[in-house]
Amino acid sequence: MSISNGVQLITYADRLGDGSxxxxxxxxxxxxxxxxxxxxxxxxxxxxxxxxxxxxxxDHTSVDKRLGDWGHVKKMGESVDIMADLIVNHMSAQSQQFRDVLQHGRDSKYWPLFLTKQDVFTSNDDA
Structure with missing residues (x-):
C-alpha cells in the first residue's frame, strides 16, 4: 500500500482535540x-x-495508553492513510533492553542493539 498523493497532516496525537x-x-x-x-x-x-x-x-510495540491503543490507530487508518515512525535507532534508558545491558554488559543478549563510543569513533593509529 502507498500513501495517497495529497495534503498530509504531520502531528503528535496529543496536540489536536482532547489529546487522544x-x-x-x-x-x-x-x-x-x-x-x-x-x-x-x-x-x-x-x-x-x-x-x-x-x-x-x-516499548516500540505499545501505544501509550494515555493516547489510546492499536484499535484507535486502526480506526483512523480506515479514513486516512497513516504514516508512523519506526524508531529503530533510539531507545529509552528505561527500556528493558538497555537496563539488561547495564546489568550484564557484553553478556547481554541486547548488547548488539547499542553502539559504544569505540564502535563509532574507532582509533586510527596509522593516520
Whole structure:
C-alpha cells in the first residue's frame, strides 16, 4: 500500500482535540473532513512524552495508553492513510533492553542493539 498523493497532516496525537488518537480521528472525520489525505502520526509509543519527545520509546510495540491503543490507530487508518515512525535507532534508558545491558554488559543478549563510543569513533593509529 502507498500513501495517497495529497495534503498530509504531520502531528503528535496529543496536540489536536482532547489529546487522544480517538479525538484526533474525530476531528479528521468532522471539522477537518476531506482536508487531508493522510496523517504522519508522530511517535505514539510508550512513553510518547519521554525525554526525546517520544523518539525514545520504552516499548516500540505499545501505544501509550494515555493516547489510546492499536484499535484507535486502526480506526483512523480506515479514513486516512497513516504514516508512523519506526524508531529503530533510539531507545529509552528505561527500556528493558538497555537496563539488561547495564546489568550484564557484553553478556547481554541486547548488547548488539547499542553502539559504544569505540564502535563509532574507532582509533586510527596509522593516520
Amino acid at each position: 488518537i480517538e479525538s484526533l480521528n474525530s476531528l479528521l472525520n468532522g471539522a477537518l473532513a476531506n482536508l487531508f489525505k493522510g496523517v504522519h502520526l508522530l511517535p505514539f509509543y510508550y512513553p510518547y512524552d519521554g525525554e526525546d519527545a517520544g523518539f525514545d520509546p520504552i
